[in-house]
Amino acid sequence: MTAARAELDRLWARGTEFLGCKVAIMGGAMSWVSERHLVSAISNAGGFGVIACGSMNPAQLEAEIAATQAMTDKPFGVNLITMHPQLDDLVRVCLAGKVGHVVLAGGIPPGGAVRAVKDGGARLIAFAPALVLAKRMVRSGADALVIEGSEAGGHIGPVSLTVLAQEILPHIREVPVFVAGGLGRGEAILSYLDMGASGAQLGTRFAAAAESIAHPNFKRAFLRANARDALPSVQVDERFPVIPVRGLVNEGTKRFLKHQADTRDRFQSGELTKEAAQLEIEHFWAGALRRAVIEGDVEQGSVMAGQSVGMVTSIQTTAEIIAELMSQATAALAARSGK
Template structure:
């Protein structure tokens, strides 16, 4: 983990997963202040909103934190400039292969660039492109997911790329023993999202947190793609009425695509905006039936509401104990 903490400038190489509406100034600052690495979820924010969010986070912590940007955001270039103006030390690019010029633009700000790699071929391509670190995230994670489990990705990818760039593992991690196992396999750290949702400092609505505390792993299910012509990245969330509503939304957007009313890029953007709105209804308004309760399969390990510092202390002591017993 020393390689990870040196890369991040933190006490622990534990990244907070970037969860829209949740990973904002309060939770991000709390994770960084507790020795981890908080990451602002830019999501669908405008450049002005991101500018405010970074400034407010800096008011709450003097420790390092990062910003997660979605590669398909239409204002990606401006968002990178906002990060540069604030001197953000680490930018995380998520949501697919970065568009031409995006990597160079991030590097030009002086920030270290972290990218998501859901497959070995993509990981190798990103390393050749000059990314500074990678996150490999399995399908157990909450929110947008890929098709392969974390344990399989780690076995396949860590031996191939862990000696080239620092690699963080994410998806389904709820206890320190799992952190220890991935460190032994060559990872320099981990990323967790679901475990931090019920942190005292998290602004999520009490109904949203209650849904997490009641849920088991099997309640966190992936969305289903309705129309093969409309490629939709599956989203893992707690089973509720919203998961059915999403099927209707896909049919509506596919109809627009068929009629020529929208292009494919606009269709996919509509789906993303839909998720952002559905997630806001659940996280901010507390509507956990017609809102999206995005959660990873580690949700069954979320037992109580507690401060971020206690969550990180528990994870690190479990990891240390597991490594000690192995000598």
């Protein structure tokens, strides 16, 4: 197995070198979940934790970075949403806090933010949902890419990782590419390393980790769930677009369907303008993720989860999860070489 481990290290050497860690496994940035405890635990276990800034203001992010640094001396990153109204200030907070890697997610990164990250000496990681955008991100200065398939939890694109990997990995060689979406076992990670990926990003497996501050009800929902229980949100009327979010089906998701239909009817009767109706639909889930993750309301809250949730069968420490993934990958490599 020593030779197999050496081969695994060779396969993801570009990823570990880029991230500055021993294991090229990034933690997915999950709002309310990816905070100091989980992020530091992933980094301390040899992986690469990523703080989910989400809707934090600059002062909150500054405190979170400092608290994480107090819990680990290993590298970690910060994920910023490009639509955040204080994006420039958040970038400055990351640079002042000596964060080495900044992830810009949720849209095409603005040129000003890209330049600020690069000029500040940090490495920029961007998401690429298609080959044409991957090439554009590289041209605009991204130092690495994440390609995330629709199997992932939370906000998703329309294309599976299986297809994205085939579309993008053979053509993007200039920067490291990390794969994400539906990953729950080491053999799967290995298959994408073989295709040219430099590492992987996992969220769902870590959301239910022992160090995750998610409510016990939230973790128990993961333990009970199968892959088919993690479905994207459904849009009732194309006039009122719904951003697809993958999560566990519960009473809240059923109420959302009825809420959309009722709101559409109020629009058609003239009670609401189109803009007001759209806002009514968008506001339905306001605070719903926090209700599930922090307060434990897994029936009415938003239980975001990827399809790999079916592979969450026990509460493990992050170190155990990473060790298990590596053991699976090295066993597959050893079997391949007949040892």
